[in-house]
Amino acid sequence: MGILEKIEEIEKEMSRTKVGSSKDPGDPDAELISTATEYHLGTLKAKLAKYRAQLLEPEKKGAKGEGFEVLKSGDARVCLIGFPSVGKSTLLSKTTKTESVVGAYEFTTLTAIPGVLEYEGARIQLLDLPGIVQDAAKGRGRGRQVVSVAKTADLIILMIDATKSAEQKKLLEIELEAVGIRLNARKPDVVFKQKAAGGVSYINCTVKLTQTDERTVRTILQTYRIHNCDVMIREDITTDEFIDVLLGTRKYIPALTCINKIDGVSMETLDSMARQGDGKTVMISCEMDLGIDWLLESIWRELGLVKVYTKRRGEGPDLSDPICLRQGATIETVCHGIHRSLASHFKYALVWGKSSKFNPQPQKVGLTHSVQDEDV
Numbered sequence: 001m002g003i004l005e006k007i008e009e010i011e012k013e014m015s016r017t018k019v020g021s022s023k024d025p026g027d028p029d030a031e032l033i034s035t036a037t038e039y040h041l042g043t044l045k046a047k048l049a050k051y052r053a054q055l056l057e058p059e060k061k062g063a064k065g066e067g068f069e070v071l072k073s074g075d076a077r078v079c080l081i082g083f084p085s086v087g088k089s090t091l092l093s094k095t096t097k098t099e100s101v102v103g104a105y106e107f108t109t110l111t112a113i114p115g116v117l118e119y120e121g122a123r124i125q126l127l128d129l130p131g132i133v134q135d136a137a138k139g140r141g142r143g144r145q146v147v148s149v150a151k152t153a154d155l156i157i158l159m160i161d162a163t164k165s166a167e168q169k170k171l172l173e174i175e176l177e178a179v180g181i182r183l184n185a186r187k188p189d190v191v192f193k194q195k196a197a198g199g200v201s202y203i204n205c206t207v208k209l210t211q212t213d214e215r216t217v218r219t220i221l222q223t224y225r226i227h228n229c230d231v232m233i234r235e236d237i238t239t240d241e242f243i244d245v246l247l248g249t250r251k252y253i254p255a256l257t258c259i260n261k262i263d264g265v266s267m268e269t270l271d272s273m274a275r276q277g278d279g280k281t282v283m284i285s286c287e288m289d290l291g292i293d294w295l296l297e298s299i300w301r302e303l304g305l306v307k308v309y310t311k312r313r314g315e316g317p318d319l320s321d322p323i324c325l326r327q328g329a330t331i332e333t334v335c336h337g338i339h340r341s342l343a344s345h346f347k348y349a350l351v352w353g354k355s356s357k358f359n360p361q362p363q364k365v366g367l368t369h370s371v372q373d374e375d376v
């Protein structure tokens with residue numbers, strides 16, 4: 001029997017068990033029967049979770065942990081990362097028009113399910129993902145695939161079940177770190193450029209290095225057989241940070257911790273979680289509809305999107321339909337947001353708002369001008 005058939009068998013057995021367990025209140029054996037039924041259901045659930053976890057195993061040995069193929073769309077991508085059954089799919093179904101199957105058993109979700117969060121005029125892609133297991137990054141389950149998708153996120157939500165171990169957050173962080181994701185860390189201010197010739201040109205501007213030095217940097221370059229490059233260090237970095245930059249495989253991604261199912265814990269526990277939380281922890285209950293607005297606001301804030309409005313000559317700005325952009329976006333990005341060929345026919349733009357030198361008067365600018373939030 002294949003895994004799918006086994007799963008089907010168990011699901012049938014589960015529904016039979018539920019039907020057969022309707023209690024007769026007058027029956028003295030009812031309590032006994034119901035305990036036995038619960039136990040049986042529990043065993044079935046465990047088996048179901050085991051088989052579903054097998055479905056998540058990589059198809060063949062040595063297969064690379066490629067990400068699930070979901071096209072990026074909208075203004076930004078947010079990934080839901082968490083252990084099984086913390087409520088990732090429940091959250092997606094609640095906040096977007098997409099229905100992702102919710103189940104009381106682990107590994108309900110087997111692939112990446114995208115939904116669209118519409119917030120403040122932005123369209124944010126929210127990705128529901130399979131639950132990960134410990135050692136996911138080493139290739140257990142399809143975990144490696146899940147953490148690989150996380151690399152493509154503009155924001156990662158570490159989703160945690162309030163009723164389960166407080167270790168969850170730490171364990172998730174370890175899995176993400178293992179594939180090179182640095183959560184809530186800023187990219188070190190170091191410029192590293194490989195060249196074809198010319199040797200190593202090392203420049204350390206302005207800062208005094210207290211945690212590494214030129215000799216160490218040069219030794220590391222030799223170890224990696226890099227003989228021609230420009231290195232410019234602009235902050236007091238550690239040796240590890242230099243290696244991060246050198247390998248270029250690190251992703252620096254902002255993250256929020258979302259503690260779900262707070263309906264299931266006592267006020268004391270809730271209070272102590274609130275005290276431990278940093279500015280990047282949000283507590284919610286999908287079931288009781290608590291904290292969802294707080295979460296959406298936090299997502300919006302952490303993404304740091306910039307809203308820009310357009311206006312026609314002689315008319316007011318169109319406030320109903322902003323263009324949402326990443327921080328640091330330029331007029332060129334704005335052009336692409338309006339029409340693909342606009343930038344190639346571009347002469348100049350008039351900008352009103354914070355980025356205009358003459359604010360509140362407009363400024364005439366070129367394609368490389370950086371826009372700011374609420375510019376017109």
Ligand SMILES: Nc1nc2c(ncn2[C@@H]2O[C@H](COP(=O)(O)OP(=O)(O)OP(=O)(O)O)[C@@H](O)[C@H]2O)c(=O)[nH]1
Nearest residue numbers: 084085086087088089090103107108109131286287
């Ligand atoms: N008490 C309570 N239960 C919840 C809450 N949110 C979700 N659940 C339940 O938790 C169970 C798991 O929910 P899912 O949304 O399937 O969890 P998931 O993280 O997507 O699980 P996998 O896809 O298996 O990794 C379901 O029985 C939900 O009804 C909540 O806020 N409170």
Ligand SMILES: [K+]
Nearest residue numbers: 085103105108
């Ligand atoms: K589940």
Ligand SMILES: [Mg+2]
Nearest residue numbers: 088089108109
């Ligand atoms: Mg799910």
